[in-house]
Amino acid sequence: xxxxxxxxxxxxxxxxxxxxxxxxxxxxxxxxxxxxxxxxxxxxxxxxxxxxxxxxxxxxxxxxxxxxxxxxxxxxxxxxxxxxxxxxxxxxxxx
Amino acid sequence: xxxxxxxxxxxxxxxxxxxxxxxxxxxxxxxxxxxxxxxxxxxxxxxxxxxxxxxxxxxxxxxxxxxxxxxxxxxxxxxxxxxxxxxxxxxxxxxxxxxxxxxxxxxxxxxxxxxxxxxxxxxxxxxxxxxxxxxxxxxxxxxxxxxxxxxxxxxxxxxxxxxxxxxxxxxxxxxxxxxxxxxxxxxxxxxxxxxxxxxxxxxxxxxxxxxxxxxxxxxxxxxxxxxxxxxxxxxxxxxxxxxxxxxxxxxxxxxxxxxxxxxxxxxxxxxxxxxxxxxxxxxxxxxxxxxxxxxxxxxxxxxxxxxxxxxxxxxxxxxxxxxxxxxxxxxxxxxxxxxxxxxxxxxxxxxxxxxxxxxxxxxxxxxxxxxxxxx
Numbered sequence: 380x381x382x383x384x385x386x387x388x389x390x391x392x393x394x395x396x397x398x399x400x401x402x403x404x405x406x407x408x409x410x411x412x413x414x415x416x417x418x419x420x421x422x423x424x425x426x427x428x429x430x431x432x433x434x435x436x437x438x439x440x441x442x443x444x445x446x447x448x449x450x451x452x453x454x455x456x457x458x459x460x461x462x463x464x465x466x467x468x469x470x471x472x473x474x
Numbered sequence: 475x476x477x478x479x480x481x482x483x484x485x486x487x488x489x490x491x492x493x494x495x496x497x498x499x500x501x502x503x504x505x506x507x508x509x510x511x512x513x514x515x516x517x518x519x520x521x522x523x524x525x526x527x528x529x530x531x532x533x534x535x536x537x538x539x540x541x542x543x544x545x546x547x548x549x550x551x552x553x554x555x556x557x558x559x560x561x562x563x564x565x566x567x568x569x570x571x572x573x574x575x576x577x578x579x580x581x582x583x584x585x586x587x588x589x590x591x592x593x594x595x596x597x598x599x600x601x602x603x604x605x606x607x608x609x610x611x612x613x614x615x616x617x618x619x620x621x622x623x624x625x626x627x628x629x630x631x632x633x634x635x636x637x638x639x640x641x642x643x644x645x646x647x648x649x650x651x652x653x654x655x656x657x658x659x660x661x662x663x664x665x666x667x668x669x670x671x672x673x674x675x676x677x678x679x680x681x682x683x684x685x686x687x688x689x690x691x692x693x694x695x696x697x698x699x700x701x702x703x704x705x706x707x708x709x710x711x712x713x714x715x716x717x718x719x720x721x722x723x724x725x726x727x728x729x730x731x732x733x734x735x736x737x738x739x740x741x742x743x744x745x746x747x748x749x750x751x752x753x754x755x756x757x758x759x760x761x762x763x764x765x766x767x768x769x770x771x772x773x774x775x776x777x778x779x780x781x782x783x784x785x786x787x788x789x790x791x792x793x794x795x796x797x798x799x800x801x802x803x804x805x806x807x808x809x810x811x812x813x814x815x816x817x818x819x820x821x822x823x824x825x826x827x828x829x830x831x832x833x834x835x836x837x838x839x840x841x842x843x844x845x846x847x848x849x
Binding site: 389391394396409 | 482484485487488491492495497499545548550573574575576577578597598599600602640642
């Protein structure tokens with residue numbers, strides 16, 4: 380996966396937001412607040428080469444069982460793809 | 475003046491957090507004091523000669539360095555203003571640079587310099603909003619007030635170009651003697667264009683940039699200001715105006731039941747917002763010339779700390795904090811300062827303005843009750 384470069388992450392105090400820039404503002408001209416798990420996934424998303432590798436990172440960092448991590452990460456990643464925040468890099472779009 | 479106006483719920487949440495943690499979430503960049511118009515009541519505008527005697531405008535590099543520092547300090551929202559900010563020779567470089575940092579940008583403009591090219595540029599990377607100030611409802615008023623006999627049509631053309639491209643626009647207006655008769659038409663323009671409008675009826679009696687004495691005739695009398703205030707509230711509330719009047723009067727009548735206002739600054743200045751003027755000095759807000767902390771050369775964060783400390787030390791009048799009109803009155807630290815010479819002074823003009831608003835609202839409620847009785 381790779382991040383859509385037209386979304387910029389900003390951290391203000393304890394809060395993390397994504398700011399659309401460029402043509403992305405035509406779809407959404409506002410800001411997207413992110414909770415900690417979502418912000419973590421955003422930071423990792425283009426550093427790992429598979430969904431399972433992402434789940435590995437989550438379980439290494441947080442005290443959570445693998446099944447919960449997979450389920451929650453799947454939901455977050457799916458939403459990110461649906462909203463154009465991230466884009467698959469594999470030809471088969473599995474990652 | 476709030477640098478972040480009419481915010482969304484997410485923005486309001488971030489402001490609340492920033493207020494608590496003293497993060498400069500919202501910063502205004504007053505790019506230059508130059509303007510292509512010359513409005514009677516403007517206290518910022520300078521001629522090029524006056525500007526050259528007092529300093530120079532900052533380059534895009536300078537402003538973007540400041541922006542990087544403010545970004546590190548927590549600034550997310552930047553208001554580009556002036557003068558007329560689009561007169562800055564590197565306006566687009568500044569705009570693009572701020573956006574590439576992930577800044578959410580609002581622009582205050584008179585709208586007269588927005589042609590097709592500018593509208594296309596805004597459309598390709600939308601700002602949060604372009605606030606267009608209308609100075610009147612026709613070219614005659616613009617000619618008298620702004621010395622620009624084509625200003626109204628130019629501003630309206632700019633607004634239409636932005637609207638056609640779905641660039642968010644809000645209208646601003648400040649009512650002074652020269653344009654007060656245009657108020658109903660200004661409100662109609664907002665209705666016709668389906669745009670929000672914010673109308674100011676209170677003009678700060680302030681001077682800046684080394685000018686001489688303020689001219690009291692430059693603003694409305696308190697009665698005229700209150701009259702315009704009522705017109706605006708009636709337009710905003712429409713058929714529920716009488717009920718709204720009753721709600722406002724209840725706040726006044728029941729003031730004794732609610733806690734006194736703190737003597738500290740109530741707005742976000744020095745808590746989560748600040749102003750950086752064209753000389754690259756940081757102040758709490760546009761209406762406060764002091765404290766003014768130079769921030770060029772890597773001093774923005776330290777400047778912010780000084781502004782926070784200075785604002786924490788400002789005390790407003792105790793009488794204002796316990797006044798029964800406190801929920802209705804528009805007074806603020808800057809107003810108290812400019813009206814009386816002291817932050818702790820009681821601004822008499824605003825007292826009388828608010829008295830007049832209350833008197834008029836009482837009349838409206840009595841008339842409404844009488845009409846209900848007659849039906």
